[in-house]
Amino acid sequence: MAAAVETVEWPLMRRYEGAAQGRGVAADGWRVCLAHSFEELRQPYGAGDVPLRDVLRHVGLALRYFRWWVKKTCIEKKTAFIDLLCAVPLQQIYGCPLGGIGGGTITRGWRGEFCRWQLNPGLYHYGTVIANQFTVCLRCKGQTIYQQVLSMERPSSLQGWNWGYCGHYAFYHALYPRAWLVYELPGQQVVLTCRQVSPVIPHDYKDSSLPVGVFIWEVENRRDEDVEVSIMFSLQNGMGTKEDGSGGHWNEPFTFQKDGERVAGVLLHHCPAVNPFTLAISAREKAGTGVTHVTAFNPTGLGREVWQDLLQDGRLDSPAGKSRPTEKGEVTAAAVCASCRVPAHGHKTLEMALAWDMPCVHFGSKEKLHVRRYTRFFGSKGDAAPTLSHYALTHYEEWERKIEAWQNPILENSQLPAWYKSALFNELYFMTDGGTIWVEVPPDCCAEDLQGPAGAGLSHLLPVLREYGRFAYLEGQEYRMYNTYDVHFYASFALIMLWPKLQISLQYDIAVTVVNEDVQPRQYLMGGQTAQVKMKNVVPHDIGDPGDEPWQRVNAYLMHDTADWKDLNLKFVLQVYRDYYLTHDSLYLQDMWPVCQAVMESELKFDTDNDGLIENGGFADQTYDAWVVHGASAYCGGLWLAAVCMMCKMAEVLGDTEIRQKYLGILNKGKEAFERMLWNGKYYNYDSSGSDTSSSIMSDQCAGQWFLGACGLDQGEFEVFPKSHILSALRTIFEKNVLSFAGGTMGAVNGMRPDGVPDTSSVQSNEVWVGVVYSLAATMIQEGMVEEGFRTAEGCYRTVWERLGMAFQTPEAYREKKVYRSLAYMRPLSIWSMQLALERRAGQAPAPAQLPQSYTHP
Numbered sequence: 121m122a123a124a125v126e127t128v129e130w131p132l133m134r135r136y137e138g139a140a141q142g143r144g145v146a147a148d149g150w151r152v153c154l155a156h157s158f159e160e161l162r163q164p165y166g167a168g169d170v171p172l173r174d175v176l177r178h179v180g181l182a183l184r185y186f187r188w189w190v191k192k193t194c195i196e197k198k199t200a201f202i203d204l205l206c207a208v209p210l211q212q213i214y215g216c217p218l219g220g221i222g223g224g225t226i227t228r229g230w231r232g233e234f235c236r237w238q239l240n241p242g243l244y245h246y247g248t249v250i251a252n253q254f255t256v257c258l259r260c261k262g263q264t265i266y267q268q269v270l271s272m273e274r275p276s277s278l279q280g281w282n283w284g285y286c287g288h289y290a291f292y293h294a295l296y297p298r299a300w301l302v303y304e305l306p307g308q309q310v311v312l313t314c315r316q317v318s319p320v321i322p323h324d325y326k327d328s329s330l331p332v333g334v335f336i337w338e339v340e341n342r343r344d345e346d347v348e349v350s351i352m353f354s355l356q357n358g359m360g361t362k363e364d365g366s367g368g369h370w371n372e373p374f375t376f377q378k379d380g381e382r383v384a385g386v387l388l389h390h391c392p393a394v395n396p397f398t399l400a401i402s403a404r405e406k407a408g409t410g411v412t413h414v415t416a417f418n419p420t421g422l423g424r425e426v427w428q429d430l431l432q433d434g435r436l437d438s439p440a441g442k443s444r445p446t447e448k449g450e451v452t453a454a455a456v457c458a459s460c461r462v463p464a465h466g467h468k469t470l471e472m473a474l475a476w477d478m479p480c481v482h483f484g485s486k487e488k489l490h491v492r493r494y495t496r497f498f499g500s501k502g503d504a505a506p507t508l509s510h511y512a513l514t515h516y517e518e519w520e521r522k523i524e525a526w527q528n529p530i531l532e533n534s535q536l537p538a539w540y541k542s543a544l545f546n547e548l549y550f551m552t553d554g555g556t557i558w559v560e561v562p563p564d565c566c567a568e569d570l571q572g573p574a575g576a577g578l579s580h581l582l583p584v585l586r587e588y589g590r591f592a593y594l595e596g597q598e599y600r601m602y603n604t605y606d607v608h609f610y611a612s613f614a615l616i617m618l619w620p621k622l623q624i625s626l627q628y629d630i631a632v633t634v635v636n637e638d639v640q641p642r643q644y645l646m647g648g649q650t651a652q653v654k655m656k657n658v659v660p661h662d663i664g665d666p667g668d669e670p671w672q673r674v675n676a677y678l679m680h681d682t683a684d685w686k687d688l689n690l691k692f693v694l695q696v697y698r699d700y701y702l703t704h705d706s707l708y709l710q711d712m713w714p715v716c717q718a719v720m721e722s723e724l725k726f727d728t729d730n731d732g733l734i735e736n737g738g739f740a741d742q743t744y745d746a747w748v749v750h751g752a753s754a755y756c757g758g759l760w761l762a763a764v765c766m767m768c769k770m771a772e773v774l775g776d777t778e779i780r781q782k783y784l785g786i787l788n789k790g791k792e793a794f795e796r797m798l799w800n801g802k803y804y805n806y807d808s809s810g811s812d813t814s815s816s817i818m819s820d821q822c823a824g825q826w827f828l829g830a831c832g833l834d835q836g837e838f839e840v841f842p843k844s845h846i847l848s849a850l851r852t853i854f855e856k857n858v859l860s861f862a863g864g865t866m867g868a869v870n871g872m873r874p875d876g877v878p879d880t881s882s883v884q885s886n887e888v889w890v891g892v893v894y895s896l897a898a899t900m901i902q903e904g905m906v907e908e909g910f911r912t913a914e915g916c917y918r919t920v921w922e923r924l925g926m927a928f929q930t931p932e933a934y935r936e937k938k939v940y941r942s943l944a945y946m947r948p949l950s951i952w953s954m955q956l957a958l959e960r961r962a963g964q965a966p967a968p969a970q971l972p973q974s975y976t977h978p
């Protein structure tokens with residue numbers, strides 16, 4: 121047993137028996153031995169986990185939901201936007217997804233499997249396609265000495281292949297958007313390192329949109345003789361759904377040459393009635409590297425012909441011409457093989473790619489045809505797979521240089537803990553694998569088409585959307601709503617810091633919906649009341665369901681009527697100023713200003729006693745949508761004061777003295793009311809209702825301060841919350857919600873009673889929300905509690921990535937024991953606010969925006 125790896129640093133490497141470290145593997149990231157298995161298997165939160173009191177409280181909701189679910193799934197034959205009755209079972213298998221932003225994703229597992237598919241936008245198919253493999257063939261002196269599928273599986277199909285690779289000799293290492301698989305080939309003195317690269321590059325709006333992934337195979341020959349090495353990449357035509365056998369799919373070999381660079385491979389044309397696409401597997405031809413192929417084979421049979429073909433000479437037969445279209449019930453696959461000679465004690469590289477071209481997409485309703493972002497560079501005819509493959513294989517080195525230039529300053533900072541470096545980059549997987557879609561605005565589209573019937577009067581809407589397209593990502597893979605806004609508030613830090621133009625574009629889309637309405641009546645499931653889908657002058661909950669027609673029909677969420685939610689409007693105002701502060705985009709600020717005023721006007725009606733502070737409505741009227749709030753509250757009241765403060769600041773920047781005066785008056789009154797009604801000497805009470813749990817300690821009580829601090833609006837004339845109160849509240853949260861919960865090892869519980877027992881008054885007060893914990897950690901860092909901030913966030917990372925096996929599917933929530941809720945969720949992207957807080961402390965954050973010339977005070 122070599123076990124040369126430090127197991128404290130890599131707790132998931134205990135079973136590693138190899139000695140190889142691989143070639144060029146990053147020093148930081150998430151590392152796991154392929155033989156590892158996670159001991160704790162959690163369950164999705166289900167009806168059985170609901171305490172009797174909550175059962176009684178939610179019985180009406182349960183009945184209404186059940187009725188709605190039956191209608192949706194059994195009568196309309198559609199899937200539910202949240203399926204509480206059929207949760208996706210937890211599989212502890214996922215690794216880095218392949219693909220850029222918004223062109224679809226194919227996730228590989230950490231054991232190398234192709235297992236999670238999101239080619240139809242926002243709609244996931246979970247299933248490992250067994251034919252999708254890399255196989256290695258080694259030949260010495262003209263004889264094949266070793267041929268092995270690089271998979272631990274022993275499937276019932278393709279039994280003519282040599283399966284069952286020993287996982288103790290391989291490990292996986294992820295540092296998104298790259299990942300490495302290191303295979304020691306037992307007894308062969310050959311080490312293979314497969315580096316997987318996707319084009320996810322901050323501030324890049326071209327290559328980051330491409331639906332491609334590259335696999336660079338580094339082959340190390342430690343023998344005293346030369347070895348001929350072949351890597352075969354096999355792929356099924358389709359995603360492993362029943363559609364693969366629907367007939368009419370076909371494959372064809374291709375070569376593509378440009379600027380003296382040549383790639384060769386096979387195109388797999390997949391031809392369903394809706395959203396047809398072409399997959400391409402390919403390799404780069406260069407001196408000393410030969411590329412061969414099998415155009416079509418049966419992946420459901422024994423696979424002997426392909427196996428023998430490779431075994432014979434380390435090459436594939438390479439027939440010319442295309443395959444015939446498949447019959448109904450028939451499935452087809454193809455393979456590409458790259459081969460080279462590696463000298464004794466030498467090293468060689470083989471470069472392969474997977475590209476997919478689904479240029480035009482329909483959502484579930486099939487009403488509108490959308491054209492993906494990458495088509496502006498590669499065309500929308502559906503013939504781009506060869507050029508995409510060539511582009512990927514000739515540009516990945518440049519992508520890696522850019523990725524390293526972005527990541528290295530953080531990775532090389534010895535002050536930062538290793539787990540944080542892994543968390544920061546790996547959590548970014550959701551930017552592409554959040555059901556993400558990035559589409560073009562049609563060229564014939566005019567401002568009126570985009571602004572909706574009410575005409576939003578946004579002067580730069582059209583140029584922004586024309587230049588940068590439209591972007592949407594899901595609340596979660598299991599919560600199928602695009603751009604859920606109360607949650608995006610947390611995640612938006614990743615977007616504004618890395619792809620600011622996409623955040624600006626998303627905000628324009630929200631602004632349009634604000635001024636528009638949808639008067640269609642419907643019943644809301646939580647309260648049972650009937651109200652219209654979307655009211656004018658309020659921010660929607662979400663931009664729609666990809667199973668329907670997003671952008672066109674917003675507010676897929678029908679648990680509550682969110683026109684009465686207290687946080688959505690405020691979160692719009694807070695993001696507008698934050699975005700302006702970080703981008704200095706004054707045109708954006710000017711366009712958003714009337715919208716901010718409109719939503720704040722709507723919000724003012726929630727200040728029923730005119731004390732300058734809004735009140736919650738006695739139901740779960742904010743992002744904690746199953747945790748009731750009465751009267752003034754730390755969470756919404758704090759967000760309100762922060763938004764009022766930002767209204768003053770924006771009015772100042774824009775020279776709008778009247779509005780500035782108005783909100784200054786509200787701010788002064790509201791601050792006084794907030795302190796009087798909620799401050800208890802140690803922290804801000806959950807709410808002012810005086811109920812049994814109104815003195816609960818909410819981990820998110822400083823959310824307003826979090827945003828103010830991120831925008832440098834937390835001191836001097838802009839000090840909204842007294843510094844001493846914020847520090848005392850954060851210390852209390854650290855002591856109670858973090859250290860007194862699960863021994864301080866699982867992050868912060870949402871609600872804690874002052875006596876150190878979690879608040880079980882609602883299903884959500886008793887949960888840890890990973891994204892909230894990362895934002896809390898950022899707030900702590902902003903306030904100088906750096907160690908506490910890292911300790912708080914570390915609990916979540918270690919729980920999710922190291923203990924529960926939920927890598928690349930970080931859930932919204934977990935409890936101390938047994939259950940989790942909503943896998944692969946948007947909110948944890950808030951970890952990027954920790955990075956912003958660290959950069960601000962180090963003096964690297966952008967300078968505050970200057971006043972635009974035309975808007976300077978008179």
Ligand SMILES: CC(C)CCC[C@@H](C)[C@H]1CC[C@H]2[C@@H]3CC=C4C[C@@H](O[C@@H]5O[C@H](CO)[C@@H](O)[C@H](O)[C@H]5O)CC[C@]4(C)[C@H]3CC[C@]12C
Nearest residue numbers: 167170175178179181182606677679743744745746883932
């Ligand atoms: C009689 C039955 C056996 C008792 C059943 C009780 C259940 C009906 C409820 C118990 C737990 C409830 C769910 C808790 C969370 C939910 C999430 C929510 O959607 C999104 O949640 C985010 C918070 O996590 C929020 O920020 C986003 O804006 C929301 O889009 C939808 C409701 C629910 C699923 C909730 C439903 C009812 C229970 C299952």
